[in-house]
Each structure stands twice: as structure tokens, then as C-alpha cells.
Amino acid sequence: MVDDKKSFVRISALLWADILVAYALFVMQNYLTDVWGLSLIHAALILNIWNGVYRILPLFFLYLVDKYLGHLKLLVFTSLAYAAGITMVAVSTPPLANATGTCKRYEPECVGRAQKGILIAGLALIAVGVAGNLVSLLPYLTWKNKSDGTSSGQGVAIYQIAGLIGVVVVSIAGAIALPYIRPPTLKFGIPAICSVIGTSLFLTGYSKYTDATPPYNSPLFNVFRVLVAASLKSFRSYPESNQSYHGHEIGKMEFTTTRCLGGLHKAAIILRGEEIPTGKSWTLCTVEQVEEAKIAVRMVPMWMTFIVCGVVAAIGDTYFVEQAGKLNRNIGRLRLPIQVLLLVRRSTKDWLGSKVTRLLEKYRRDRAPSYGIAVGMLCSILCCISAALVERMRLNVVRSHGLLDQPDEKIKMSIYWLLFQFVLLGGLEAFLDNSMSAYYRDQSPGSVENYLVNFIRGVTGLGYMCSALSVYVVGKISEKGGRTNWFQHTLNRSRLDYYYWVLAVLSLLNLAVFVFVALFYRYRKPEENGRRTPDAGGSYTDGYNEGDQNRSCCCFC
Numbered sequence: 009m010v011d012d013k014k015s016f017v018r019i020s021a022l023l024w025a026d027i028l029v030a031y032a033l034f035v036m037q038n039y040l041t042d043v044w045g046l047s048l049i050h051a052a053l054i055l056n057i058w059n060g061v062y063r064i065l066p067l068f069f070l071y072l073v074d075k076y077l078g079h080l081k082l083l084v085f086t087s088l089a090y091a092a093g094i095t096m097v098a099v100s101t102p103p104l105a106n107a108t109g110t111c112k113r114y115e116p117e118c119v120g121r122a123q124k125g126i127l128i129a130g131l132a133l134i135a136v137g138v139a140g141n142l143v144s145l146l147p148y149l150t151w152k153n154k155s156d157g158t159s160s161g162q163g164v165a166i167y168q169i170a171g172l173i174g175v176v177v178v179s180i181a182g183a184i185a186l187p188y189i190r191p192p193t194l195k196f197g198i199p200a201i202c203s204v205i206g207t208s209l210f211l212t213g214y215s216k217y218t219d220a221t222p223p224y225n226s227p228l229f230n231v232f233r234v235l236v237a238a239s240l241k242s243f244r245s246y247p248e249s250n251q252s253y254h255g256h257e258i259g260k261m262e263f264t265t266t267r268c269l270g271g272l273h274k275a276a277i278i279l280r281g282e283e284i285p286t287g288k289s290w291t292l293c294t295v296e297q298v299e300e301a302k303i304a305v306r307m308v309p310m311w312m313t314f315i316v317c318g319v320v321a322a323i324g325d326t327y328f329v330e331q332a333g334k335l336n337r338n339i340g341r342l343r344l345p346i347q348v349l350l351l352v353r354r355s356t357k358d359w360l361g362s363k364v365t366r367l368l369e370k371y372r373r374d375r376a377p378s379y380g381i382a383v384g385m386l387c388s389i390l391c392c393i394s395a396a397l398v399e400r401m402r403l404n405v406v407r408s409h410g411l412l413d414q415p416d417e418k419i420k421m422s423i424y425w426l427l428f429q430f431v432l433l434g435g436l437e438a439f440l441d442n443s444m445s446a447y448y449r450d451q452s453p454g455s456v457e458n459y460l461v462n463f464i465r466g467v468t469g470l471g472y473m474c475s476a477l478s479v480y481v482v483g484k485i486s487e488k489g490g491r492t493n494w495f496q497h498t499l500n501r502s503r504l505d506y507y508y509w510v511l512a513v514l515s516l517l518n519l520a521v522f523v524f525v526a527l528f529y530r531y532r533k534p535e536e537n538g539r540r541t542p543d544a545g546g547s548y549t550d551g552y553n554e555g556d557q558n559r560s561c562c563c564f565c
Contacts, residue, residue: 022087022145022210025203029094029134031186032199034350037326038333039192042416043102044124045116047497049479052326056476058131059325063469065139066462067228074226079144079151080217083210086140091200091207093133098196100127114192143462152218187345227300227459234293234301237275241291244274252278253295269302303452309525310447311467314381316518317440318471319478320388320511324353324433326475328395328426330499331402334415335423346423349430356434357441364442377450378526380443384436385519389512391432396508398425406500415498482510 040051073082102111102118111118189195247253253276275293278284285292293301332346368376405421406412444464479495486506487493494503 022083022090022141022206024206025090025094025199026138026141028186028199028202029138031347031350032094032195033134034325034347035195035329035333037329038346041330041499042333043114043116043192044119048327048330048499048502049483049495051330052479053476054128054131055326056322056472058135059322060469060471060473061132062135062138062142063465063472065135066143067459067466069139069143070459070462071226071228073143075229079148082140082144083148084214086137086144087207087210089133090137090141091203093130093135093137094196094200094203096126096130096133098193098200100124100130101193101196103191103193142465187347229288230293230297231301231304233288233290234272234275234298236290237293238272238298241274241277241279242271244277244279246273247277269305272298272302272305275301306529307448307451310522310529313385313518313522313525314440314444314464314467315471315474316515317385317388317436318468319475320392320471320515321433321437321468322472322475323395323508323511324430327504328429328433331399331504332423332426334418334499335402335421335426336418337423344423349423349426352427353430353434353437356431357438360435360438361442364439365446368442368446375526377443377447378529380439381447382519382522382526384439384443385515385522387432387435387439389515389519391429391436392508392512392515394429394432396505396512398429399505399508401425403500403503403505412500415500478511478514479507482507 037051037055040046040054041048044051046054069082069086073079100123102114102123186195186198189198253273276295276298278292282292328349329346332349337344337346364380368380402419402421402425405419409419411417411419441464444467445461448463483493483495486495486503494506496502
């Protein structure tokens with residue numbers, strides 16, 4: 009029992025490096041432009057792809073957990089990748105590059121191809137590690153506490169408190185000290201050391217860990233099976249009897265059938281001579297699996313509107329940070345680090361997030377999450393407008409002091425002009441994440457509830473990747489007619505204020521599309537106990553008799 013209690017401390021050690029790595033990578037945009045000499049757009053491209061990958065990967069990892077691995081095996085693999093990744097990032101810095109024969113100064117000429125390859129590979133491994141922690145760390149800790157019977161008792165509390173204190177103390181101490189450490193070798197090296205120590209502590213207890221047997225069933229996999237089965241039977245006629253549908257017993261389902269997306273109904277048709285499969289089949293699905301797939305497909309139009317919010321969130325990790333690096337960070341004699349802006353963003357997100365969650369629970373109605381999402385989109389519009397105004401002010405100061413061609417010079421403008429846009433960015437994430445979570449919880453099938461948080465991250469991650477595409481498209485359009493491209497090699501020569509205005513207009517249009525989709529979406533009303541109320545409907549054949557095949561059906565019905 010003591011070993012089981014100590015396991016909590018060992019597993020919690022994986023959290024030690026998370027905050028340290030986050031604070032170190034927050035200034036990666038400045039590191040790539042100042043030390044590597046990359047252009048503003050090239051550096052942002054690397055970070056946006058990295059941010060997108062680590063947000064999308066959890067969906068794939070969750071599939072592996074459900075079908076094959078379980079949480080423990082995934083944690084072992086991804087924790088090793090995490091430690092190796094941040095170590096490679098630290099090793100790629102110029103002073104540790106003796107093997108490449110380059111110089112040791114933090115200058116572009118001291119960065120060789122080998123170092124660039126090591127850093128990119130390191131970032132890829134960190135993305136794998138972060139995604140693995142997001143999927144399995146807290147769920148595995150929760151499951152282990154329950155399975156070991158450690159949910160109560162003084163001994164348990166002592167070990168849990170010890171583990172949490174270790175996480176909090178190491179994280180806070182590092183977060184305070186790390187921003188004041190200037191050499192990138194140490195800035196990345198300290199999180200690397202903590203990550204290796206945490207991973208080693210976790211692995212020392214591996215022989216004593218247990219894990220739940222994977223369910224070998226993935227809800228996302230079932231959705232794909234329904235789509236394939238319906239496609240294979242797309243030219244088949246609808247049968248006249250309920251008996252011809254696999255699993256047609258309405259009373260055994262969580263919810264009743266619906267008329268919408270009638271083409272998917274064919275996935276449940278039992279053809280003449282077709283045997284009922286004992287396992288998972290790509291040609292025949294149950295009625296309930298079809299209904300779950302229909303709900304997922306109906307949510308796609310609303311899901312698409314969330315991508316633009318990810319595009320806006322992406323500029324907070326790239327261009328906002330680049331701007332902050334060129335501004336005055338002094339308050340009197342005290343020089344604060346750039347990471348204070350990350351703290352403002354996260355604090356706003358956490359504080360507002362708790363308020364939003366309480367409001368959504370208090371006013372538990374079918375459209376309540378949609379109002380929260382709309383407020384989040386409004387924050388994205390205001391964030392872009394604020395960023396555009398501040399950037400124009402910054403460029404005016406740059407021109408007045410003749411610093412257009414001196415990108416490394418700090419200008420006499422306070423970094424705290426950026427506070428408002430970081431607060432709005434935190435507001436965007438608070439309203440969007442919590443409202444999207446409530447929306448998916450109320451509108452999705454119960455079998456996919458474990459996917460909700462990671463699905464939200466995946467949508468945001470797609471937005472990060474689309475941010476890189478938006479920069480390319482806007483840049484190409486801006487240089488038409490022989491005009492200067494808005495995105496130049498340096499920040500001072502670029503016109504990010506114009507780009508922010510484009511994002512503000514795009515966000516406004518996106519809000520209008522969302523309102524349209526939300527108005528026509530048919531909501532599933534939550535009950536008092538938090539479960540969903542079944543849609544109105546009759547027998548399964550009521551949804552698609554032969555006479556109904558040509559009836560038009562909107563995906564919002």
C-alpha cells in the first residue's frame with residue numbers, strides 16, 4: 009500500500025517540467041529571430057505548426073489508448089519523448105555545438121544545419137510529450153487513486169500533498185527564476201534537467217504500476233465505420249420494416265431516432281443473406297452507432313467556425329511575443345520578463361474560466377453555451393483591434409526615432425501597452441474553451457465525452473496551422489500591383505497592424521456565420537441530471553420511408 013501511495017508522487021513528477029518548458033518556449037519566437045536570424049514569418053511558421061501538432065495529436069493518442077495501449081504505456085512513451093525533446097532543444101544552442109565546428113556565440117552565423125535539425129526534432133518530440141500528458145496524465149492519476157483505494161485516508165493525503173507540493177514548488181521557483189536567466193543554453197537546459205529527473209522518478213516505479221485494460225473500442229472509429237458502411241450501401245433502397253435494421257430495438261438506445269442525414273441510415277440496413285457480424289464491421293453498423301455518427305456530423309458546421317478563433321490565438325504565441333521583445337520592460341528600476349504577459353493571459357483565462365463555468369451550470373439551457381462562444385468570438389475581434397492600434401502606435405515610435413532598419417534596438421514604448429490584448433486573448437480562451445466544452449457535453453453522444461476536451465484542442469490546433477496559411481495568402485494579396493508585402497524579414501519593416509485589421513474583419517464575419525449556424529442548429533436539451541433529452545421521433549422507419557427519400561433535410565434539423 010505504501011508503494012501505491014508513493015506512485016502518486018512518482019507520477020506527479022511528470023508535471024514538474026510542464027510549466028518550466030512553457031515559460032521557456034514562450035520566448036522561442038524571439039530566440040528564432042534574434043539568435044537564429046530567421047525572418048519574422050519563418051519563425052512564426054515553425055511555432056504555429058508546433059502548436060497545431062501538439063493540440064491535434066491528442067485525438068490520435070486517445071484512439072491508441074482506447075484501442076491498443078492504455079494510459080500507462082502511452083505515458084511511458086511520451087514522457088521519454090518529452091525529456092529527449094527538451095534536452096535536444098538545449099543541446100542545439102550554439103555554446104553546446106562543439107561537434108558541429110561552429111562558434112559559441114548567440115548569433116546566426118553560429119547556428120549550423122545540424123543544430124537546426126536537432127532543434128526541429130526536439131520540438132517534434134516535445135509536441136509528442138505534451139500531447140501524451142494532455143491525454144493520459146490526469147486520467148491515469150485519477151484512475152490509479154480509485155483503483156488503489158486511495159481516495160481517502162491520512163496516509164494517502166500525506167503522499168498526495170507531498171506530490172502536489174513538489175509540483176507547485178518546483179514550478180513556481182522555476183517560473184520566477186527562469187525568465188531572468190538570459191543565456192538560452194540555461195533557459196532551455198534547466199527545464200531539460202527537471203524533465204529528465206521527473207521522467208526518471210516516474211520510470212523507477214514502473215514495475216509497481218497497474219493500468220486498466222483498454223476498452224478496445226473508439227467512438228471516433230465507429231463514426232468512420234458508419235460513413236464507410238453508408239457509402240457502400242448508398243445505392244440500396246430503404247427497407248419497409250424495422251426488422252431490416254441492425255439493432256433496431258428503440259427501447260435499448262440512449263436516444264430515439266431522427267430523420268436528419270437519412271443517407272447514413274443505410275449503414276444499418278441488413279442486406280439479404282448478410283450475416284450479423286460478431287465484432288466491428290465496415291459494412292454493417294447498429295442503429296445507435298448510426299445515430300451517434302449523425303450527431304457528430306451535424307456538429308461539423310458549428311465546429312468549422314471555431315477554427316478562426318484558433319487563428320487569432322496563434323498570433324498571441326508569435327507576433328505578440330515578437331512585439332514584446334522590442335519594447336521597454338522596465339517599471340522604475342525593476343525590469344520584468346516577457347513571461348509576465350503569459351502569466352496575465354493564463355490568469356485571465358483561469359479566473360474568467362471559473363466564472364463562465366459557474367454561469368453555464370447556473371443557466372443550464374440548450375443555447376447557453378452558444379452565448380458563451382459568441383462572447384469569446386467578440387473577445388477575438390476586440391483583441392485584433394487592440395493589437396492593430398498598439399502596433400500602429402509602435403511603428404510610429406519606430407519611425408520617429410529612425411529605427412526602421414535597426415530591428416534589435418529597444419524602443420521607448422512600454423511593453424504594458426500589450427496588456428489589454430493579452431487580457432482579451434485570455435478572455436477568448438476562457439469563454440471559448442469552457443463554452444465549447446459545455447456545448448459538446450450537451451450535444452454529443454455519451455460515448456464520446458472523453459474526447460471532448462481533446463477535440464476542442466484539436467479544433468484550436470487546426471486554427472494555429474491555418475494561421476500560417478492566412479499569413480501566406482494575405483502576404484500574396486498585399487503585394488499585388490507592385491506593392492510591398494506586409495510581411496518583411498523584420499518586425500519594424502512589416503505591417504502587422506494591417507494583418508491584425510484583416511483578422512478583425514475575418515473574426516467579425518466568422519461571428520456572423522456562427523450566429524447563423526447557431527440559430528438554425530437543433531439543440532438537444534440537457535436534463536436536470538446532466539444527461540441529454542432524447543430527440544422527438546417515432547419508429548426507426550418513420551425517419552426514412554421510401555416516400556421520404558427525396559425529402560430535403562438540413563444538417564441543423
